[in-house]
Each structure stands twice: as C-alpha cells, then as structure tokens.
Amino acid sequence: MLSRTADHLYWMARYIERAENMARVLDVTYNMSLVPNAAESEAALWLPALEISGSLDAYERDYPKEYTSASVIHYLAMDTRNPSSIYNTLRSARENARAVRVAMTTETWENINALWLEFDQFVGVDLAKSGLREFCDWVKARSHLFRGVCFGTMLRDDAFSFVRLGTFVERADNTARLLDVKYHLLLPSDEEVGGAVDYYEWSAILRSVSAFQAYQKIFSDSIEPWRVAELLVLRSDMPRSLHACFDEITQILEQLTGNRSNECKRLAGELHAKIHYGKMNDIFQNGLHEFLSDFIDSNNMLGSEIHKTFLSATSG
Amino acid sequence: MHNSHSAFFDEMHLDDSAVRDIYATYNRWLQDVPHQQLDSKRQEAEVLFRRVGITFNVYGEDDGAERLIPFDVIPRLLSAKEWAHLSAGAIQRVRALNMFLHDIYHKQEIIHAGIVPISILANKQYRPEMFGVDVPNQIYAHIAGIDLVRTSESQFYVLEDNLRTPSGVSYMLEDRKMMMRLFPELFRRYSIAPVEHYPQVLLNNLRAVAPVGVQDPTVVLLSPGAYNSAYFEHAFIAQQMGIELVEGQDLFVRNNAVYMRTTQGPKKVDVIYRRIDDDYLDPLVFNADSMLGVPGLLSVYRNGGVTLANAVGTGVADDKATYIYVPAMIKFYLGEEPILQNVPTFELSKEDDLQYVLEHLHELVVKEVQGSGGYGMLVGPAATKQELEEFRLRIVSSPSSYIAQPTLALSTCPTLVEQGIAPRHVDLRPFVLSGKTVTLVPGALCRVALKEGSLVVNSSQGGGTKDTWVLESEDISENKAAKKSKSTEKSELKTEAEIC
Numbered sequence: 001m002l003s004r005t006a007d008h009l010y011w012m013a014r015y016i017e018r019a020e021n022m023a024r025v026l027d028v029t030y031n032m033s034l035v036p037n038a039a040e041s042e043a044a045l046w047l048p049a050l051e052i053s054g055s056l057d058a059y060e061r062d063y064p065k066e067y068t069s070a071s072v073i074h075y076l077a078m079d080t081r082n083p084s085s086i087y088n089t090l091r092s093a094r095e096n097a098r099a100v101r102v103a104m105t106t107e108t109w110e111n112i113n114a115l116w117l118e119f120d121q122f123v124g125v126d127l128a129k130s131g132l133r134e135f136c137d138w139v140k141a142r143s144h145l146f147r148g149v150c151f152g153t154m155l156r157d158d159a160f161s162f163v164r165l166g167t168f169v170e171r172a173d174n175t176a177r178l179l180d181v182k183y184h185l186l187l188p189s190d191e192e193v194g195g196a197v198d199y200y201e202w203s204a205i206l207r208s209v210s211a212f213q214a215y216q217k218i219f220s221d222s223i224e225p226w227r228v229a230e231l232l233v234l235r236s237d238m239p240r241s242l243h244a245c246f247d248e249i250t251q252i253l254e255q256l257t258g259n260r261s262n263e264c265k266r267l268a269g270e271l272h273a274k275i276h277y278g279k280m281n282d283i284f285q286n287g288l289h290e291f292l293s294d295f296i297d298s299n300n301m302l303g304s305e306i307h308k309t310f311l312s313a314t315s316g
Numbered sequence: 317m318h319n320s321h322s323a324f325f326d327e328m329h330l331d332d333s334a335v336r337d338i339y340a341t342y343n344r345w346l347q348d349v350p351h352q353q354l355d356s357k358r359q360e361a362e363v364l365f366r367r368v369g370i371t372f373n374v375y376g377e378d379d380g381a382e383r384l385i386p387f388d389v390i391p392r393l394l395s396a397k398e399w400a401h402l403s404a405g406a407i408q409r410v411r412a413l414n415m416f417l418h419d420i421y422h423k424q425e426i427i428h429a430g431i432v433p434i435s436i437l438a439n440k441q442y443r444p445e446m447f448g449v450d451v452p453n454q455i456y457a458h459i460a461g462i463d464l465v466r467t468s469e470s471q472f473y474v475l476e477d478n479l480r481t482p483s484g485v486s487y488m489l490e491d492r493k494m495m496m497r498l499f500p501e502l503f504r505r506y507s508i509a510p511v512e513h514y515p516q517v518l519l520n521n522l523r524a525v526a527p528v529g530v531q532d533p534t535v536v537l538l539s540p541g542a543y544n545s546a547y548f549e550h551a552f553i554a555q556q557m558g559i560e561l562v563e564g565q566d567l568f569v570r571n572n573a574v575y576m577r578t579t580q581g582p583k584k585v586d587v588i589y590r591r592i593d594d595d596y597l598d599p600l601v602f603n604a605d606s607m608l609g610v611p612g613l614l615s616v617y618r619n620g621g622v623t624l625a626n627a628v629g630t631g632v633a634d635d636k637a638t639y640i641y642v643p644a645m646i647k648f649y650l651g652e653e654p655i656l657q658n659v660p661t662f663e664l665s666k667e668d669d670l671q672y673v674l675e676h677l678h679e680l681v682v683k684e685v686q687g688s689g690g691y692g693m694l695v696g697p698a699a700t701k702q703e704l705e706e707f708r709l710r711i712v713s714s715p716s717s718y719i720a721q722p723t724l725a726l727s728t729c730p731t732l733v734e735q736g737i738a739p740r741h742v743d744l745r746p747f748v749l750s751g752k753t754v755t756l757v758p759g760a761l762c763r764v765a766l767k768e769g770s771l772v773v774n775s776s777q778g779g780g781t782k783d784t785w786v787l788e789s790e791d792i793s794e795n796k797a798a799k800k801s802k803s804t805e806k807s808e809l810k811t812e813a814e815i816c
Contacts, residue, residue, distance in 0.1 A: 001560075001578055001579050001580075002560055002562060002566050002576060002577065002578055002579075003566070003577045003578060003579055004563065004565065004566050004577070005560075006579045095542075098369065098542055098547075099541070099542040100561075101369065101551045101555070102551045102554045102555040102560075102561040103561075106368075106555075109369065110367055110368060110369075113366075113367060113368070113369045114367050117366060117367065158579055162579075256579070310579045311579075
C-alpha cells in the first residue's frame with residue numbers, strides 16, 4: 001500500500017488511542033477529586049494528569065501558576081492550543097481518516113466522521129461544571145466503537161496492520177507514562193500505608209487502564225503497589241499492559257515484513273524479550289522509574305524506525 | 317403551487333392543471349405527501365450526507381469549513397425516448413471531439429480544410445507538447461461531461477463540453493443511493509434505469525487504454541489532496557473502483573516509468589486517472605511552482621510509458637472559442653448531422669456579430685473564452701447597469717476573448733424550497749465514457765439553481781443537485797412496475813457505439 005496511506009492510518013489509530021487514554025486519566029482524576037482529602041491541594045491532584053499527557057510545560061506557559069481543576073480539565077479536554085487535548089487528537093484522527101478514506105471501509109470512515117460530528121455537542125460546554133463523566137464515557141465508547149468497526153469490517157491486509165500497529169505503539173506509551181507518573185507519586189512513604197486514601201489512589205490507577213476488575217479477579221486481595229506494576233507491565237493477558245502491547249506489535253511487524261529483517265523488528269523483539277522474560281523483583285531492584293523511562297524511550301525509537309521503514313515518502 | 321413561470325418549459329407541469337405523462341405517477345404520489353414530510357426527508361438526507369462526508373471545501377475559508385451541496389428530494393425524470401435522443405447526441409459529440417483532438421495534434425486536416433481557423437493553435441489551451449504524441453486508442457477525453465439545457469418539449473441544447481477534469485459524477489451516484497433510501501416506494505412504482513455500474517465501466521475503460529504491452533495494468537487516481545474542493549469525489553470514485561488514491565508526492569519517475577511509493581517499495585503505475593489540471597501536472601514542463609504534480613511525468617507520458625486520463629491538452633476542444641465549431645466537426649469527421657444543437661452563438665471577432673451584441677448586451681449571456689466555473693460571465697438580464705458597462709468595455713478592448721449567446725429560457729423543475737414546492741431552473745450533465753467503446757450510464761448530474769429566477773446552476777454559485785431518473789420503458793402505467801425486469805446491460809447496449 002501507499003506509504004502515505006499507511007502513515008495516515010497509523011496516526012489515525014494513534015490519535016484515537018491517545019484520546020481514549022486522556023479521557024481515562026481525566027475521568028479517574030476527577031473521581032479522585034471527589035474523595036475527601038485525596039490530595040493536599042488541587043494542584044497536587046491535577047499536576048500528574050498534565051505530566052502523563054506530556055503537556056505540563058506547555059500548560060504552564062498558557063496558564064501560569066493556575067492549577068485549578070477547571071483550567072486543567074479545559075486544557076486537557078478542549079483547549080485548541082493544546083496539541084494533545086482530546087479535541088485536537090480527535091480532530092487529527094478525523095483529518096487523517098479523511099485523507100485516506102479510500103483505504104478503509106465505508107463503515108470505518110463513517111464511524112470516525114460521525115465521531116467528529118457528535119463532538120459538536122460538547123463544544124462550548126463547561127465540562128468542569130458538569131458533563132465531564134459523560135464526555136469521558138463518550139470518548140471511551142467511541143474508541144471502543146472505532147476498534148470494533150475496524151475489527152469487524154476491515155480486510156486483514158496491510159491497512160489493518162498499520163491501524164493496529166498505531167493503536168498498540170500508542171497504548172504502550174500511555175500505559176508506561178501513567179504508571180511512571182503515578183507510581184512515583186504514590187510510592188508508600190513509611191507512614192499511612194494501607195489507608196483508605198491509598199486504596200482509592202491505587203484503585204483509580206487500575207480503573208484508568210480498565211484493570212480494576214482484572215486485579216480483583218487475579219489476586220482477589222488488597223491492592224498492593226508491586227502487584228499493580230506487575231499487572232500493567234508483565235501480565236500478557238491484561239490487554240493494556242506493556243507485555244500485551246508488545247505481543248501484538250511483534251506479531252504485526254512479522255506480518256508486515258515477512259522474512260525480511262529490519263531495525264523495527266529487531267527493536268520490537270528486544271523490548272518484547274525484556275518484558276516477556278523480565279521479573280518484577282529485578283525491575284524493582286533496578287528501579288521501576290528507570291525501567292519505565294527506558295521503555296518509553298525505546299518505544300519512541302521504535303516509532304521513528306516504523307516511520308523510516310514504512311511510512312516516509314522519501315524512499316525510492 | 318405552480319403558476320408564475322409560465323414563460324418557461326416545466327419538466328413536470330404542462331400547465332396549471334395538467335402534468336406531463338412521465339410525471340403522472342410521481343404527481344399522484346406527491347399529492348398524498350405533506351410538505352412537512354418531504355422536508356423531514358430532506359433533513360434526513362442532509363444528516364446522512366454529512367455522516368458520509370459528502371462535502372466540498374470552500375477555498376479561502378477556515379479549514380474544517382466543509383459544506384454540503386444542497387440536495388433536492390424531487391427528482392428530474394427523463395423518458396426512455398428522451399434519453400435515447402440525448403445519449404446518442406452526446407456520444408456522437410464526444411466521438412467527434414476525440415477525433416478532433418487527435419487531428420489537431422497530428423495532421424490538422426480540419427484546419428487545412430478551412431473548417432476551423434488556424435488561430436486555434438494560438439489558444440492557450442492548445443498544448444504544443446502534445447503535437448505528434450500518440451495516445452492509446454486515440455482517445456483524449458476518456459471522461460466527458462456534456463452540459464445540456466432544455467427550452468421546450470423537444471428542444472435540448474448543448475451548453476458546453478467539459479473535457480478536462482469534469483466533476484460531479486459522485487453526486488449522480490450518491491443522489492441515487494439517497495433517493496432509494498428515502499423513497500423506496502417510488503422505485504417500486506417506476507422502472508428506473510440503474511447507474512451504480514458507472515465506476516466499473518470507467519475502470520474497464522481505463523484498463524483498456526493502458527500502454528501497449530501491459531498485461532495487468534495498475535490504475536490510480538491522482539488527486540490534489542484532501543484540501544481540494546472535489547476531494548470527496550476523488551476518494552469516492554477511487555474507492556468504488558478499488559484503486560489507489562494518490563497525490564503527487566506519492567509518485568515519482570524513474571527510467572521512463574512512473575512509480576508509487578508503497579510500504580513494500582516502489583510499484584509501477586500504468587494508467588493515471590488524474591483530477592489535476594494540465595498546468596499542475598509536471599513542474600518541469602508546466603507551472604514550475606506546482607507541488608501537486610510529478611516532476612518528469614510528461615516526459616514518460618510522451619514516450620508512452622504511462623497513460624493519462626484525460627489526456628493532456630483536451631482544453632483546446634472544450635474552450636468556448638472552439639465550441640462554435642463542434643457541429644462542423646461532427647459533419648467533417650463523422651459525416652453525420654449533429655443530433656444535439658449548439659446554442660446559437662455570436663462570434664465577437666465578426667464585425668456584424670459584435671455590433672449586434674453591443675446593442676443587445678442586456679438580453680444576452682456573454683462568456684469569456686478560456687475560462688470556466690461561471691466566474692467570467694455576464695448574464696445580461698440580471699446584470700446591473702454598471703456591470704453591463706464594465707463588460708462592454710472589456711468586450712470592446714478584446715472582442716475575440718468573448719462569445720455571446722441569447723439568454724436561454726432554461727426549463728424548470730419543481731423543487732422543494734422554503735416556501736414549499738416551486739419551479740427552479742435546471743441543467744443536465746451526463747458523463748460520456750470512452751475506452752474500448754463510447755458509452756454512458758443512463759443517468760446524469762442534474763444541477764438546480766435554488767434562487768428564484770436564477771439561471772446559474774454552478775455549485776460554486778449556490779446551485780444544488782437532483783437525482784435524474786431515466787425511465788426504462790415508455791409505458792409508465794402503475795401496473796408496469798410489477799414487470800420490472802430490464803437489465804443493466806440492455807440499457808447500456810442502447811447507448812453503445814464502437815469507436816471507428
């Protein structure tokens with residue numbers, strides 16, 4: 001298929017996934033704000049959300065010293081100045097889709113176009129006042145729909161592979177960031193371990209990656225930080241874990257390149273092996289934060305390699 | 317509801333009390349349908365069109381400004397007999413135009429015969445780069461949109477030929493799909509010729525004109541990209557044909573061949589259905605600033621390494637300055653009498669014509685030659701004094717840059733507008749496809765001027781579209797519907813003609 005087409009499909013999927021993850025983070029952060037004494041200040045509550053989305057610096061430029069829930073919610077959900085706002089990511093997803101509507105099924109295109117048309121109902125709404133839950137639910141539901149319509153209608157060809165590739169490269173990045181930021185903040189300081197607030201905090205993380213029920217089912221025990229990390233990094237049966245993402249990524253790259261070897265495959269294989277054969281104890285010993293930032297860097301490198309190998313129009 | 321515009325032929329009404337035969341069934345149906353219901357159907361259509369993304373971009377506005385071309389729910393009907401006449405005329409015309417294009421870029425016999433003046437070679441749309449270049453099957457205009465207007469029961473005129481990159485066929489196809497969805501009961505009552513096979517006919521034709529020796533040709537559609545006003549149509553047609561929709565940046569030239577960049581490496585391209593004007597095709601030959609084209613494309617094309625559809629240089633045949641010679645071309649190349657008439661046209665390079673036109677400017681339509689899109693045009697009866705004076709000066713300073721025609725009494729068709737159902741002026745653009753054969757599918761883009769009294773149907777000037785129903789049989793009684801059996805092939809056979 002055309003490199004440009006692959007590029008648009010890949011980024012369409014990445015943007016949808018990014019919007020979904022942003023909605024999840026917003027949703028749980030907002031929930032936390034309803035728990036009494038959850039955080040010592042509004043800023044402490046909302047800063048991590050900005051950090052996870054990687055837009056803290058830009059936010060501080062646009063809203064100097066103003067960490068209110070209203071402005072952060074607006075910034076992450078609707079602000080046209082924020083390239084990672086849900087508004088902008090969904091808009092970019094739709095722009096990418098529109099550029100290659102030929103390459104996807106009519107139903108897939110109409111689904112994304114309908115998403116963008118429906119978005120109109122939220123424009124101008126002050127989500128911090130009311131409607132944030134509905135908004136986040138809607139974003140998540142549209143993302144589910146998007147994956148469903150791709151799965152249910154697209155031919156299993158390269159176009160499908162690039163859509164899936166975009167989804168998992170983005171998801172791996174998002175899960176790693178979420179865990180990194182939150183874990184760092186929540187590592188139990190000696191006092192107060194096991195308090196009610198802790199419980200909410202950890203369960204919120206799990207909920208933000210749709211893993212709360214999975215945790216209960218697997219461990220049916222109190223929520224322990226190291227188990228959360230294990231679930232989100234090493235468990236391959238947990239659909240948003242790093243392991244699950246790389247199971248998919250390595251498989252997709254295999255399909256795309258066949259027997260040919262390239263740097264993409266090598267990078268992905270290396271990362272996959274690290275997670276596949278990794279042990280939580282070792283990871284903790286060397287520092288989870290170090291592990292996760294290495295992972296995020298390598299995942300980014302994989303992203304650039306994918307561009308070089310498949311998506312850039314400079315070859316030939 | 318129908319009263320004021322008695323001066324115009326109406327497609328539906330003979331007079332206040334009688335409707336034309338073909339509309340009898342429709343009219344009975346319409347009588348039973350409240351206007352509110354029609355209006356809610358119209359709104360439903362709008363929602364559906366938005367969802368599908370059948371929109372066009374407006375140049376110079378914020379990106380994201382995507383507009384719908386207004387869609388009217390009341391169809392235009394043509395009888396089988398009317399269609400047979402129109403399609404035969406359109407095919408005849410396109411055959412002659414293709415022969416003219418071949419001639420003008422080779423022996424130029426029509427000039428030697430004194431039928432077309434030699435000054436045509438100075439027309440900006442004449443491409444000297446094409447002289448002596450042979451194109452497969454000698455076809456230049458693979459896709460031609462012939463604009464027709466009607467002034468009476470029996471009189472149709474050709475308003476203009478569109479031989480460069482004619483657009484609008486997606487509306488023919490999507491309007492039909494919409495009508496079938498909104499009014500299935502009408503499709504049971506009428507036997508309406510299908511149009512859905514248009515993309516397949518086009519693809520077969522494009523494959524047939526691949527460079528000699530290519531076994532399984534790769535066909536692509538070259539678009540200026542997502543910000544072009546007709547992007548939806550490009551995407552739609554490419555998808556319907558199952559071919560790649562490419563942009564200039566996706567293609568490159570190497571070793572006298574055109575390739576596209578794919579995820580599996582370069583892939584050779586054999587036929588390019590291009591929706592980019594000549595001027596932007598190849599920055600090495602034409603407009604050097606163009607980012608839309610492919611450097612080196614023309615050289616490959618001239619050497620026969622790739623086929624372009626339509627060919628380069630077709631503009632010389634559809635220019636308004638050439639239009640007046642088309643009836644003579646038909647006689648010259650085919651030895652036939654033209655089936656469809658031209659609009660009587662004044663040539664302003666002739667002293668008598670110029671004199672008459674300047675005296676009657678307020679009654680005439682004046683068009684700029686080498687222009688398109690309805691911008692460089694004066695509609696006398698609708699113009700202000702100042703506009704008339706401005707055009708008078710422009711004409712006097714360069715008479716040969718203009719042609720003039722009487723203001724035609726364009727037929728009207730009942731149309732759903734704010735006040736209810738009212739007559740609005742319409743035209744008709746059937747699409748003639750040339751490849752192995754010259755054919756058209758039984759349907760057309762019908763454009764309607766939504767403003768009361770307006771004669772300008774261009775979408776850029778606020779026109780809308782209607783579905784066009786070509787009825788498959790003359791007998792339009794209601795019982796006929798039960799025997800609906802005419803096949804697609806049959807209606808196509810009627811309009812087919814081998815290229816000589």
